[in-house]
Amino acid sequence: MAHGPSKNFFNRWLFSTNHKDIGTLYLWFSFAMFLLGGAFAMVIRAELFQPGMQLIKPEFFNQMTTMHGLVMVFGAIMPAFVGLANWMIPMMIGAPDMALPRMNNLSFWILPFAFAILVSTLFMEGGGPNFGWTFYAPLSTTYAPDTVNYFIFGVHIMGASSIMGSINIIATVMNMRAPGMTYMKMPLFVWTWVITAFLLVAVMPVLAGAVTMMLMDINFGTSFFDAAGGGDPVLFQHVFWFFGHPEVYIIILPAFGVVSQIIPTFSRKPLFGYSSMVYATASIAFLSFIVWAHHMFTVGMPIAGELYFMYATMLIAVPTGVKVFNWVTTMYKGALTFETPMLFSIAFVILFTFGGFTGMMLSIAAADTQYHDTYFVVAHFHYVMVAGAVFSGTAAVYYWLPKWCGRMYDETMGKLQFWIAFIAFNITFMPQHFLGLAGMPRRYSDYGLQFADWNMVSSIGAFMYGGAQLLFLYNVIRTIGWGKPISDPKVWEGAEGLEWTVPTPAPFHTFSTPPVVK
Amino acid sequence: MSTEGSYYVPEQSKLPLLAALGIGTMAFGAASWVIEGGTSTVFLIGTAIMAAVMYKWWSVVIEENTQGIVSDQLKYSYVLGMYWFIFSELMFFVCFFGSLFYVRVLVGPWIGGEAAIGLFDDTPTDAAIANATHLWSGYDATWPPLVTPDQAVNAGAAKFIGPQEAMSFPGWTQMLSWLPLWNTIVLITSSGTVHVAHHALKEGNRKKFVRWLGLTVLLGVFFLFLQAEEYIHAYQELGLTLDSGIYGTTFFLLTGFHGAHVTLGTIMLLIAFLRGLKGHFSESDHFGFEAAAWYWHFVDVIWIGLFIIVYVLG
Incomplete structure (x- = not known):
C-alpha cells in the first residue's frame, strides 16, 4: 500500500479503495447531479416566468418539481458532503484511510445505479415520479404512475448506500483516530459528521420502511395508507417526516462543520466555544427525532399534538442560536480576511440565520395554517438548503481544493462567483417569501396574475444563480489544470489541524503511520 | 483509538463495483417485476451476480484473516x-x-x-x-x-x-x-x-x-x-x-x-x-x-x- 495511484484509469477510478479518490468520485458525481437538478429547476422557473402555461404541460411540471427535490437532496447535497467526509475525515484524525475501504467504494457505486434508475423513469411510459419529493400517499400510491416502483427500489438502494457510508464514517471516527486525538480534540467537521452518520443510520431504515409500505399498498393489497382497510394516509406523513426531519439536519450539520473550520482560519482565532458547539450539535440531532409533525400542522392533529410539536420545534432555536453566536464571536476582534471560502461562510451565517428565523415563523402552529404549502415554505427551505448547505459546500471546495490538487484557484474569479451567487440567490428566493405570504401555493404550474411580477424577478434570479454554477465548474477545472502551483503544507495562514501538516498537494496515502497528537 | 503503525488498506478491488452492479440490477429488476405483465428475469440475474459477489467477497475477507494480515x-x-x-x-x-x-x-x-x-x-x-x-x-x-x-x-x-x-x-x-x-x-x-x-x-x-x-x-x-x-x-x-x-x-x-x-x-x-x-x-x-x-x-x-x-x- 505504499505505492501511489494506479496508472490504469479504470483500475484507479472504478476499483478504488483510496479515500481520496473515492471522495473525488463522490464530489464529481454530486456536482453532476447538482447541474441536473439545477436544470430541472431552470425548467420550473422558465415555466413560472409568466402566468399561463408557456413551455411545458402541467404533468411534466409535476415531474420536474419532484425530480428537482429528489435529485438535489439525495443526489447532490448528501453525496457532496460524503465526498468531503471521505477526503477530510481520515486526514483530520490522522488515519491512513477509511475504516472499511472496499465498502466505501461500494457505497459510492450504488449511487450512479440508483440515479440511473430514478432518472430513467422520465423516459418511461407514464413519466417519472410526479407526487412531490415528499411522495405523500395516496398521490404516490393510489394515483401514482407504474414507474413509482422504480422510484421505490431506487430509494431502497440509495438508503443502503447511505447506511454503509455512515457506518464507515462512524467506524473510522471511533476506531482510527491517531494516538492523542481524543474525542474533544477532534475538528468540528469530524464531530458534525459523526453525529450526522448516527442520524443516517437511525433514519434511513425508516425511509426504507416507508417506501416498503408503499410498495405493499400498491402491489400486494395491504392497507397501510388506506382508511377503507383501517389504515391512514396520515400514517405515511408521520413515517416520512420521522425520517424527513432528521434528514434536513443530515444535510445541514456537515455544513455547520465546514463553516466551523473555515471561520476560525480566516479570523486567525480558535473557534469560540468549541465544546458548546459539540453539545449544540448533539442537542440538535436529538431534538430532530421528536419534532417531525411540525411539517403536518394542517393535517388535522389533536390540539395536544399541535402544541407539543410547536414547542419542541422552537427548542431547536436554542442550540442553533448557540452556534450562530459562536461563529459571530469567533470573528469578533479577529484579524479577518475575506477570501472566497470566508465570503461564502459569512454569507452562510447570515442567510442561514435568516432561514432559521422564517423557520421559527413556520413553527408557530397557528401561523403555519396560513403559510403551509405556500411559496413561503419554499423560500424558507431554500434559504437553509441553498444558502446553507450549498454555500458551505462551495466554501469547502474553495477552502480545501488547493490542498487536494496543489494549485491555487483564481481569487478574483472566486469572488466574482460569490457575489453573483449571493445576489442572484437573494433575487430568486427573497421574493418567494412575499409570494407565499400573499397566498401563492407551491407546486403549481400556473398562478394568478397578482403574483406575476415577483415570479418574473425570481426567475431572473434563478437563471443568474444557475450561471454562477457554471462559473464555479469553470473555476474548479481551471484550478486543477492550470492553477498556480503551491507547495506550502499550510495553504492558509490561519489554518490549524492535521490536514495542514501533510504536504501540498496531499499525497495519495497520508498518515500510513499515525501522527502523535499532543 | 489507533495505537499501532499499520492498518491494512486493501488493494484495488473489482468486487464493490460488481456488487453495485448486482444491487442496481436487482432493484431495476424488482421494479419491472412487480409492474403488471413484468417478469422476474432481470431480478434473478441481479440476484445471481450478487450471490457470486458475496461469496467471493467473504472468501477474500476470510483469506485475509487466515493470512494474518488483519x-x-x-x-x-x-x-x-x-x-x-x-x-x-x-x-x-x-x-x-x-x-x-x-x-x-x-x-x-x-x-x-x-x-x-x-x-x-x-x-x-x-x-x-x-x-x-x-x-x-x-x-x-x-x-x-x-x-x-x-x-x-x-x-x-x-x-x-x-x-x-x-x-x-x-x-x-x-x-x-x-x-x-x-x-x-x-x-x-x-x-x-x-x-x-x-x-x-x-x-x-x-x-x-x-x-x-x-x-x-x-x-x-x-x-x-x-x-x-x-x-x-x-x-x-x-x-x-x-x-x-x-x-x-x-x-x-x-x-x-x-x-x-x-x-x-x-x-x-x-x-x-x-x-x-x-x-x-x-x-x-x-x-x-x-x-x-x-x-x-x-x-x-x-x-x-x-x-x-x-x-x-x-
Missing part, C-alpha cells in the same frame, strides 16, 4: 460495522412497530368516531364524529379489527374483507395448541443453544461448538417451518391475508420481515457451521461466528417484542 484494529472496525448494522435493522423494525401503534391506538378511534377531545375529557372530537357519520358509518373500532371500515360501509362489495379470526392469545386453556407460543419457545431455545456453542468455542471444545451450532441452525429452520404452517393456516382457514385490512397488513409485514431476518440469520449461522466443520475459528478469533450470533440474538429480541405486542396483546 490487525486487531481492523477487526474492531468489523465489530463496529456489525454493531451499527444491527442498529439500522432495529430502526427498520421501529418503523413498523411505530406504525402498528399509530393505527391501533390513534387511527381506529378516529375512524370509528370515538377519538376523545383530551386526556381528561372523553367527548369525541368533531372530526371523529364526522368520520363516523359521513365516511365510515357503522364501523366499530376494536382491536383486532375483524370488520374493516370498507366492509362496514360496502358490505359484500368491499375490497378489504376482514379475517374470521385473529392470531391473538386464545386463553390459558388452549395455550398449548397455540403455535406462536411454540415459535417463541423454539426461538428462545435457539438463542440459548447458540450461546452454549459460543462458550464451547471459547473453551476450545470444537466438537461441542459444532454440535450446538448445528442444533441452532436446525431450530432456526424449525421456526421457519412453524411460521410457514401458521401462514398457511391464516390464509386457508382464517381468511387472514394481506388484503384483510390493517390487521392482516401489520401482522404479515411485522412477522414477515421478522421471518426474512430469521432466514438471513439462519443462513449466517449455517455458513458459520460449515466453516466450523472445516476447522475455521479459534478460541480467540471467531468474529465471523460471533457476528452471526449477535444477529441471532437480535432477531430473538425482535420476536419477543412481536410475541408480546402482536400476539399476546393482539
